[in-house]
Amino acid sequence: MNSSLKELALFGGHPAIPKEYSFKERNTIGNEEKVAACRVIDSGVLSGYVASWGENFLGGNEVKSFEKDWEKAFSVKYAISVNSWTSGLFCMIGAIGIEPGDEVIVSPWTMSATATAIIMWGGIPVFADIEDDYFCLDPSKVRPLINDKTRAILTVDIFGQSSNINELRKICDEHSLYLLSDTAQAIGSHYGNNKTGTICDIGGFSLNYHKHIHTGEGGVLVTNNDELALKMRLIRNHGECSVEKSGIGDISNMFGGNYRMCEIEAAIGKCQLLKLQSSISDRQRVAKSLIEGLQNLKGIQLPKTRPNCTHVYYTFPIILKDKDLFNKRDIIHQALISEGVKGLARGYVNLIDLPMYKQKIAFGKHGFPWSLQEKNKVNYSKDAFPVASHYHDKALLNLEICLYEYTKRDIDLVIASFKKVWDVVELL
Ligand SMILES: *Cc1c(COP(=O)(O)O)cnc(C)c1O
Numbered sequence: 001m002n003s004s005l006k007e008l009a010l011f012g013g014h015p016a017i018p019k020e021y022s023f024k025e026r027n028t029i030g031n032e033e034k035v036a037a038c039r040v041i042d043s044g045v046l047s048g049y050v051a052s053w054g055e056n057f058l059g060g061n062e063v064k065s066f067e068k069d070w071e072k073a074f075s076v077k078y079a080i081s082v083n084s085w086t087s088g089l090f091c092m093i094g095a096i097g098i099e100p101g102d103e104v105i106v107s108p109w110t111m112s113a114t115a116t117a118i119i120m121w122g123g124i125p126v127f128a129d130i131e132d133d134y135f136c137l138d139p140s141k142v143r144p145l146i147n148d149k150t151r152a153i154l155t156v157d158i159f160g161q162s163s164n165i166n167e168l169r170k171i172c173d174e175h176s177l178y179l180l181s182d183t184a185q186a187i188g189s190h191y192g193n194n195k196t197g198t199i200c201d202i203g204g205f206s207l208n209y210h211k212h213i214h215t216g217e218g219g220v221l222v223t224n225n226d227e228l229a230l231k232m233r234l235i236r237n238h239g240e241c242s243v244e245k246s247g248i249g250d251i252s253n254m255f256g257g258n259y260r261m262c263e264i265e266a267a268i269g270k271c272q273l274l275k276l277q278s279s280i281s282d283r284q285r286v287a288k289s290l291i292e293g294l295q296n297l298k299g300i301q302l303p304k305t306r307p308n309c310t311h312v313y314y315t316f317p318i319i320l321k322d323k324d325l326f327n328k329r330d331i332i333h334q335a336l337i338s339e340g341v342k343g344l345a346r347g348y349v350n351l352i353d354l355p356m357y358k359q360k361i362a363f364g365k366h367g368f369p370w371s372l373q374e375k376n377k378v379n380y381s382k383d384a385f386p387v388a389s390h391y392h393d394k395a396l397l398n399l400e401i402c403l404y405e406y407t408k409r410d411i412d413l414v415i416a417s418f419k420k421v422w423d424v425v426e427l428l
Pocket of ligand 1: 084085086087110111113114156182184185206207208217218219
């Protein structure tokens with residue numbers, strides 16, 4: 001073995017980050033949240049919801065007040081809290097009223113819940129490939145997939161910035177489709193002057209741990225549309241079963257469940273919302289230092305921000321651009337982990353790789369909902385998604401900067417680890 005390779009911790013050398021060194025986990029929960037949670041506990045009312053029509057159908061005081069704060073902060077007509085963003089996605093797809101067998105175009109690079117929300121209503125997720133630079137749905141790949149079964153485009157603002165929402169909006173307008181967004185990872189980022197997630201028909205956010213702000217579990221839907229807001233509130237609270245006295249006209253087929261947020265989470269959410277901007281600024285600080293420190297490494301592409309947009313860096317995606325590096329991605333990853341880099345993932349979720357899509361089986365054993373399609377025509381084969389598959393299988397190293405606080409020293413050590421590995425990368 002070449003002697004300079006032996007310097008790498010992977011081959012027995014001293015790690016760039018000493019074994020006893022520890023990265024502090026990010027924590028935005030402080031005294032404000034403690035006081036807020038205790039206020040609710042002292043009141044004795046841990047949930048203010050009632051599942052029959054009336055004032056409390058929309059939740060208790062903390063939930064309503066939290067939603068008001070959110071409407072103001074995001075400049076939207078309606079913010080609708082839910083007990084997770086997975087629940088939020090379910091309410092979103094229910095609200096647009098699809099028929100079983102209808103299609104929704106969605107990104108394969110997302111957390112599984114984005115696509116299962118479609119399946120839960122009997123819809124069929126139709127994946128379109130992602131963009132080279134920003135990893136969101138590629139509008140040019142969306143167009144050819146539209147047919148008379150298509151009802152919506154559900155875009156994912158992945159890793160911390162908006163999709164190409166103007167282009168997607170144009171496509172939706174041309175074909176009378178709903179434009180929906182999963183902005184779990186890009187909360188508080190901007191597309192032009194607007195907050196990401198607020199300029200589609202329905203958008204929304206996760207309040208799960210590791211997202212920019214959190215309430216334990218939770219999520220928030222946003223919309224400016226009266227009818228969609230009402231439907232999502234119905235689905236959140238047992239749907240048509242509970243509103244016979246409401247006087248609402250067409251609520252047939254509006255089944256729902258219990259996707260309601262508790263008062264404690266809402267009270268914590270109010271405090272967390274006030275910390276959103278500082279959480280974003282802090283991650284931008286980390287990303288800026290990483291970009292400065294890593295920009296001279298050969299053969300890689302660091303995160304780029306879409307023109308006229310802002311990036312809030314849920315993660316820090318690094319793409320191996322140089323052909324010579326593709327087959328080395330996994331050993332480079334191993335080498336970096338051995339140097340002591342924490343929270344570095346290989347690739348992202350590529351939903352087409354999941355057994356559910358490979359086999360086209362979700363409900364029961366007979367392939368529902370795909371069995372509703374002629375000849376199971378939707379294409380989930382890997383070669384239909386060259387960018388998503390190549391990046392996932394060979395080219396992406398994703399530093400999950402949501403996990404740690406990243407002091408200046410932490411960042412310097414991460415940069416030193418990358419430099420050390422890149423010094424000998426040709427020999428690996
Ligand atoms: C976190 C996340 C979700 C799920 O949110 P939960 O609140 O955990 O249910 C969905 N989509 C994306 C893109 C996410 O990052």
